[in-house]
Amino acid sequence: HKIQLVYAGAMLPKAYQPLEELFKVICDSESMKNSLELHFIGTGKLANDAQSFNIKPLAEKYGLWEKVVFEYPKRIPYLDVLNHLSKADGVFILGSTQPHYTPSKTYQAVLSHKPIWAILHSASTATDILRKTHAGVVLSFNGEEGLHEIAEKAEDSFTEFKTFMGQYSAEIVDMGLFKRYSAKSVTEKLVKLLEKID
Numbered sequence: 449h450k451i452q453l454v455y456a457g458a459m460l461p462k463a464y465q466p467l468e469e470l471f472k473v474i475c476d477s478e479s480m481k482n483s484l485e486l487h488f489i490g491t492g493k494l495a496n497d498a499q500s501f502n503i504k505p506l507a508e509k510y511g512l513w514e515k516v517v518f519e520y521p522k523r524i525p526y527l528d529v530l531n532h533l534s535k536a537d538g539v540f541i542l543g544s545t546q547p548h549y550t551p552s553k554t555y556q557a558v559l560s561h562k563p564i565w566a567i568l569h570s571a572s573t574a575t576d577i578l579r580k581t582h583a584g585v586v587l588s589f590n591g592e593e594g595l596h597e598i599a600e601k602a603e604d605s606f607t608e609f610k611t612f613m614g615q616y617s618a619e620i621v622d623m624g625l626f627k628r629y630s631a632k633s634v635t636e637k638l639v640k641l642l643e644k645i646d
Contacts, residue, residue: 450485451610453540453565456529457553459491459502462544466567466589468506469598470542471517475510477603484516484606486540489532492521526556533560538613539584540565545592547571558583558626561618565609567598577629581622585609 459467474480492500500521507517524532533539539557543549547569554574557564564584568575569591578584587605589597 450483451537451613452485452487453538454487454489454532454536455491455540455542455553456489456524456532456556457491458523459488459542460544460549462546462549463542464506465545465592465595466598467503467542469595470567470602471506471510471512473599473602474512474516480603480606481512481516483610486517487532487536488517488519489529490521490523491519492523494521495523498522529556530560533557533562536562538563538565538609541568541574541578541584542566543568543572543574545569545595547591550574550577554578555630558621558623561621563609563613563616565606567602567605570594573629577626581626581629583621583626585612 474484488503491502493502494500498521501519502521503517503519504513507513533556539560539562541551541553541557541564543551543566549569550573554577558581564578566574566578566584566586568586568588570588575586575588578586585605585608587598587601589595
């Protein structure tokens with residue numbers, strides 16, 4: 449049985465470089481090819497176009513399309529996303545080469561009560577959140593200059609994630625800390641908006 453991970457939601461322009469680094473690693477790794485499936489849902493260029501593939505061309509470039517990588521471009525309602533996440537073995541989160549970006553997907557991923565494998569900028573607050581709340585395994589890299597870190601660490605990180613999956617239960621996630629983080633992040637956003645008004 450392959451480990452099926454779901455990535456749900458739009459792709460950021462600055463997330464394609466990290467994704468390509470990961471695809472290169474998978475392409476060269478028989479063990480990853482044989483044990484992983486990545487399902488991208490709602491990642492299309494156009495919200496309602498089932499043919500507006502964004503991930504497929506990159507997956508085809510590395511020979512991973514419909515072997516390891518699957519894409520369903522059309523956006524789907526939030527409850528459907530949660531339903532897909534509940535059926536998957538885990539959640540895949542991909543960050544950007546920009547340090548300030550924190551994927552909002554982090555919150556829905558933690559709430560799905562599934563183990564998370566994330567590739568994130570080391571300065572992203574999501575990196576901290578996932579590690580401190582024990583919600584998942586994070587492969588962190590230091591922006592565009594640090595993309596090589598994905599190539600160097602991806603296989604070990606995925607192995608670590610497989611071990612983590614075996615030990616995971618929703619009870620190990622520190623939801624109290626998670627709620628404090630999410631409240632803090634919402635407050636920070638509000639403060640930034642209010643400062644702009646001044």
